[in-house]
Amino acid sequence: MKVSYIYWEPWFGGKKPPFRVGDAAEISFGYRDVLGARVVVAHAPSLLARGHSERLRTLRHNADPSQLWLLETHESTINYPVQFEPSFRSLFDEEISFRQQAGLWAPYLSQDYVRGYQTTPQDQRLELCCSFVSSPVNKSGRREYMEELLQHIPVASFGRFLRNRTITEDHGQETKLRLLRDFRFTLAFENAIETDYVTEKFFEPLMVGTIPVYLGAPNVEEFAPGADCYIDARQFPDPKDLAAYLQTVDPRRFHRWRHEPLKPRFLDMLRRTSAPFEERFMALVGRLAGSQRQDRNVQP
Numbered sequence: 001m002k003v004s005y006i007y008w009e010p011w012f013g014g015k016k017p018p019f020r021v022g023d024a025a026e027i028s029f030g031y032r033d034v035l036g037a038r039v040v041v042a043h044a045p046s047l048l049a050r051g052h053s054e055r056l057r058t059l060r061h062n063a064d065p066s067q068l069w070l071l072e073t074h075e076s077t078i079n080y081p082v083q084f085e086p087s088f089r090s091l092f093d094e095e096i097s098f099r100q101q102a103g104l105w106a107p108y109l110s111q112d113y114v115r116g117y118q119t120t121p122q123d124q125r126l127e128l129c130c131s132f133v134s135s136p137v138n139k140s141g142r143r144e145y146m147e148e149l150l151q152h153i154p155v156a157s158f159g160r161f162l163r164n165r166t167i168t169e170d171h172g173q174e175t176k177l178r179l180l181r182d183f184r185f186t187l188a189f190e191n192a193i194e195t196d197y198v199t200e201k202f203f204e205p206l207m208v209g210t211i212p213v214y215l216g217a218p219n220v221e222e223f224a225p226g227a228d229c230y231i232d233a234r235q236f237p238d239p240k241d242l243a244a245y246l247q248t249v250d251p252r253r254f255h256r257w258r259h260e261p262l263k264p265r266f267l268d269m270l271r272r273t274s275a276p277f278e279e280r281f282m283a284l285v286g287r288l289a290g291s292q293r294q295d296r297n298v299q300p
Contacts, residue, residue, distance in 0.1 A: 001024065001025045001026070001038045001039065001285075002025070002026050002027075002028070002033065002036060002037040002038050002039070003021050003025045003026065003027045003028070003037060003038070003039045003040075003041060004027075004028050004029075004030075004031075004033045004034045004036075004037035004039070004040045004041070005017065005019050005027060005028070005029050005030075005041045005043070006029075006030065006031055006034060006040065006041070006042050006043065006047065006056075007029070007030075007042075007043035007046045007047065008043075008046035008047055008049060008050040008052065010046075011043070011045070011046030011049065011050075012046070016029050017029070017043060019041065019043075019072075020277065020278055021278055021281055021282070022276075022278030022279070022281075022282065024278075024282055025039075025282070031059075034059055034063070035059075035062075035063060035064075037067065038067065038068065039067070039068045039069075039070065039285055040059075040063070040067060040068070040069045040070070041070045041072050041096070042056060042069065042070070042071055042072065042092070043072050043073070044071050044072065044073045044075075044080065044082075044083040045073050045074075045075040045079075045080045045083065048080050048082050048083060049080070053082060053088065056088075056091060057091060060091045066292060068093050068094075068285060068288050068289065068292075069091060069092045069093055070092060070093065070094055070095065070096055070103075070104075070284075071083065071089065071091075071092040071094075071095040071096070071097070072095070072096040072097070072106075073095070073096075073097050073098075074097065074098055074106065074108070076139070076190075076191070076192035076194045076197045077194055077197075078139045078192035078193065078194050078197075079137060079139060079191070079192050084099075093288050094284060094288060096281075096284075098196055098197055098198075099195075099196050100196050103284050103287075103288075104280055104281060104284045105272060105273070106273075106277070107196075107198070107223075107269070107273065108198060108199045108200050108202075108203065109198075109203060109223065109269055109270070109273060110203070110273075111270060111273070111274065112207070113203040113204070113206060113207045113225075114207075114225060114262065114270070117206065117207070117225070117258055118258050118259065120207070120208060120209035120258070121181075121209055122209045122251065122252070122255045125181070125182060125183055125184045125209075125210070125251075126182065127154075127156060127182050127183045127184070128153060128154060128155075128183065128184055128185060128246065128247070129153060129154070129155045129156070129183060129184065129185040129186065129187065129213070129246060130155065130156040130157070130158065130165075130179065130180065130182075130183040130185075130186055130187070130210075131146060131155050131156070131157045131158065131159060131161075131162075131186070131187040131189075132157075132158050132159045132176060132186075133146060133157070133159040133160075133161040133162070133187070133189060134159035134160040134161060135191055137191040137192070138191060139191060139192040139193070140189060140190050140191055140192050140193045140215060140216065142189035142190070142191065142215055143161060145189065145215060145233070145239055146161070146162065146187065146189065146239075147162065148238070148239040148240070149187075149239040149242065149243055150162060151239075151240075152239065152240050152243035152244070153243040153246060153247060155187065156183065158176075158179060167179070173204075176204070177204060177207065177208050180204065180205055180208045180210045181208050181209065181210065183210050184210065184211060184246075184251045185210060185211045185212075185213050185231070185246055185251075186205040186210045186211065186212055186213065187213050187215075188201040188202050188205055188212035188213060188214045188215070188216070188230070189201065189214075189215040189216065189233075190215060190216030190217065192216075193215075193216055193217065193218070194217060195217055195218060195219050196217060196219065197216065197217050198216065198217045198220055198223045199216075201214075201216070202214055202216070202220060202223065202230070203223075206225065206229060206230070209255070211229075211230060211231060211251060211254045211255075212230045212231070213230070213231045213233055213242070213246070214230050214231065214232055214233060215233040215234070218234075220232070222265060223266070223269070224263065224266065225257065225262050225263060225266045226256075226257025226258070226260060226262060226263055226266075227256075227257055227260070227263070228253060228254055228256065228257060229254060229255075229257045230254070231245075231246075231254070
């Protein structure tokens with residue numbers, strides 16, 4: 001089976017996307033093999049950012065009706081609204097996305113985020129709060145919120161936005177997780193507020209024993225591994241009230257979940273994502289192909 005993955009190359013820094021389908025299929029990257037492929041996977045955000053919407057429509061309408069088309073995205077609809085608009089979404093047989101309703105659910109949740117959560121040390125955290133905001137994308141209003149918050153409490157900002165701390169040797173996630181271990185709280189502010197759009201910003205602090213102060217998805221509670229494991233910034237009238245709370249609350253209350261069973265809903269999420277992505281991808285293709293066989297008169 002041939003799989004064609006189409007995307008805008010500069011989005012990935014000129015490199016091929018980290019998309020794998022295993023040994024059961026042959027994958028090519030770029031437009032050149034689209035018409036000869038059995039499955040086409042389109043990375044919606046990069047293609048839409050480049051203005052390839054009409055190009056995709058033309059390709060789809062000229063393709064064999066039996067060809068399977070999948071939309072792939074990990075980006076918020078707030079930032080890329082076209083990707084789930086009915087007229088664009090109708091080009092695709094299914095989606096691979098962060099949305100729980102997706103045919104192949106691909107959240108930011110990782111099995112690694114709960115390994116060792118019970119033994120992660122929470123004591124000896126001498127500093128109050130930190131932040132890693134760098135992206136200029138600000139559909140959530142996180143920059144304005146953070147600016148006001150810093151007027152009331154000290155926040156160690158390692159990101160490019162309001163930077164007041166430097167990182168001498170930055171090795172990516174490894175460095176970030178190491179730095180998080182020095183703080184009681186971490187600002188986990190998403191760049192957009194959308195249902196199901198819960199990124200690593202929420203999970204990484206939990207992984208290393210700092211408490212996420214979250215601004216983002218309205219249903220973040222569904223992704224929480226335990227009761228009372230994070231602070232929801234929306235519960236406070238303004239940043240000043242949140243600042244006062246962070247300075248007075250006992251952090252230990254937000255670590256009790258580590259000594260209790262994980263929430264059933266969270267365990268179910270882990271179960272849904274436990275199989276390797278390649279296996280879940282091939283299972284989705286198999287289901288769609290089976291549906292086609294049952295009704296060959298139905299075209300996309």
